[in-house]
Structures are given as C-alpha cells and as structure tokens.
Amino acid sequence: MVTSCCGLGFFFFIDKLFYPGKIILCIDFVVFCLRLMAIFTINRTLGPKIIIMMDMFFFMFLLSIWVVAYGVAKQGILIHNDNRLDWIIRGAVYEPYLIIFGSFPENIDKTRFDINSCSMDGTDPMKPKCPVLNENQMTVFPEWLTIIMLCIYLLCANILLINLLIAIFNYSFEEVHDNTDRIWKFQRYQLIKEYYSRPAPPPPFIIFSHLYLFIKMVCFKTGFCKCKPTINLLKVDIYYIVSKSSKP
Numbered sequence: 305m306v307t308s309c310c311g312l313g314f315f316f317f318i319d320k321l322f323y324p325g326k327i328i329l330c331i332d333f334v335v336f337c338l339r340l341m342a343i344f345t346i347n348r349t350l351g352p353k354i355i356i357m358m359d360m361f362f363f364m365f366l367l368s369i370w371v372v373a374y375g376v377a378k379q380g381i382l383i384h385n386d387n388r389l390d391w392i393i394r395g396a397v398y399e400p401y402l403i404i405f406g407s408f409p410e411n412i413d414k415t416r417f418d419i420n421s422c423s424m425d426g427t428d429p430m431k432p433k434c435p436v437l438n439e440n441q442m443t444v445f446p447e448w449l450t451i452i453m454l455c456i457y458l459l460c461a462n463i464l465l466i467n468l469l470i471a472i473f474n475y476s477f478e479e480v481h482d483n484t485d486r487i488w489k490f491q492r493y494q495l496i497k498e499y500y501s502r503p504a505p506p507p508p509f510i511i512f513s514h515l516y517l518f519i520k521m522v523c524f525k526t527g528f529c530k531c532k533p534t535i536n537l538l539k540v541d542i543y544y545i546v547s548k549s550s551k552p
Contacts, residue, residue, distance in 0.1 A: 345491040352487040356476045363469050367404075367461065374457040375400035381445050382411060382435040391432050403454075404461050411435055412450040414443050 345351040375396040410416040426433035438444050503513030
C-alpha cells in the first residue's frame with residue numbers, strides 16, 4: 305500500500321519523478337501478482353502445491369555459496385583494482401549465475417579473449433575492465449587455474465546442485481500429494497483466520513480503519529473509554545467452518 309501510494313504520487317503529481325514513480329508501480333505490480341498466490345489456497349489441488357515452492361528458497365542458499373565463491377575468486381584473479389561497483393557485482397555474482405544457464409565467459413580463456421571487448425583502464429562505462437595484461441597486451445593470469453575452477457564450478461552447480469533440487473522437488477511432491485487434504489484444510493483455516501481479522505475497507509481506504517483501531521487501542525489502554533477490545537474468532541469456530549465447507 306505504501307509503495308503504491310508513493311508510486312501514484314510520483315507518477316501523477318511530480319513531473320521530475322515520473323519515471324521513478326513508474327518503476328515503483330512496476331515493482332508494486334510484481335508484488336501484487338505474487339500476493340495473489342495466496343488465493344490459490346482455496347483450491348484443494350493448487351493450494352498444497354505452493355508449499356513445494358518454498359524448497360526453492362532453501363536451495364538458493366546452497367547455490368549462492370558456490371556462485372559467490374567462484375565469482376569472487378574469478379574476479380580477483382582476472383581483474384586488478386576495478387573501482388566500479390556495478391561491474392564488480394556483475395563479474396562476481398551476475399556472470400557466475402549466468403554460467404549455470406549456459407552463458408560461458410570468454411575472458412578466462414586466452415584463445416577466446418578479445419581485447420576489444422573490454423576497457424584497458426576501466427573508464428568505459430559500457431565495457432568491463434580488461435584482465436591483467438603484460439607489455440605485449442597478452443593476458444598474464446594462470447589460464448590453467450581459471451579453467452579448472454570453471455570445471456569444478458560447473459560440476460558442483462550444474463550437475464550436483466541441480467540434481468539435488470530435482471530430488472528435493474520429487475520428495476516434496478510425494479509428501480504433499482500424500483497429505484493433500486490435511487494441508488489444504490490447514491491452509492484454508494489460516495486464510496479464513498487472516499481475512500476475519502482484517503478491516504473491512506479495501507486499500508487504500510484501509511488506512512482509516514488502522515487509524516480507528518489505533519485510537520481505540522490508545523483509549524482502551526489509557527482508560528478514557530470503556531470500549532471492549534475486539535474478540536477474535538475462536539479456533540473451534542474456524543475449524544467448524546472449514547470442516548463444513550470442505551465437505552462435498
């Protein structure tokens with residue numbers, strides 16, 4: 305809600321911030337679409353499958369270790385004293401990540417290295433800085449070391465970790481498939497509980513409900529009013545709703 309309000313404000317009312325407002329709205333649209341995945345929990349078939357996607361986040365931690373380890377080592381061996389942060393991140397993180405999908409670098413192999421594809425002193429913002437060169441404009445980095453590092457990285461990232469991800473997905477799919485009904489009822493309970501506790505007005509008017517609840521809470525804490533706090537729906541009541549609605 306905050307990002308959408310900021311994006312709309314920049315987009316319509318401030319001419320100089322038109323493009324930043326457009327970027328904020330685009331990012332907010334992505335978040336909104338991902339948030340819509342919570343609606344899938346209503347469906348008995350699609351709802352439990354969302355749990356399988358959570359395995360990807362734990363896998364990314366394992367993959368990031370190999371990506372950063374290889375990328376930082378490669379960047380340190382090839383490039384000397386590059387002070388451009390964007391190109392450092394590109395060489396240490398972005399390029400190793402693209403290698404997993406088949407985009408192999410050409411600057412680690414002397415036979416495929418092109419001096420015109422890089423900047424000698426790193427002043428060209430559109431080109432990366434050239435590797436360490438000698439007086440004959442030839443690369444001096446240990447080619448055997450960079451190739452061995454690339455082979456080990458491909459073996460661990462492309463073969464071992466990707467197959468590990470496939471095995472994790474197969475195991476999670478079998479577990480979710482065997483307990484589909486139980487998982488779906490639990491997700492439906494959480495969804496009903498979440499929407500029951502939310503204020504009635506839709507965004508962006510929900511801000512007024514939050515202000516009302518805040519003032520009501522302050523009055524209740526300070527003793528200025530004798531209003532009673534809102535009683536949450538009991539778990540037994542929600543369980544009764546879920547059990548009734550899940551029957552064919």
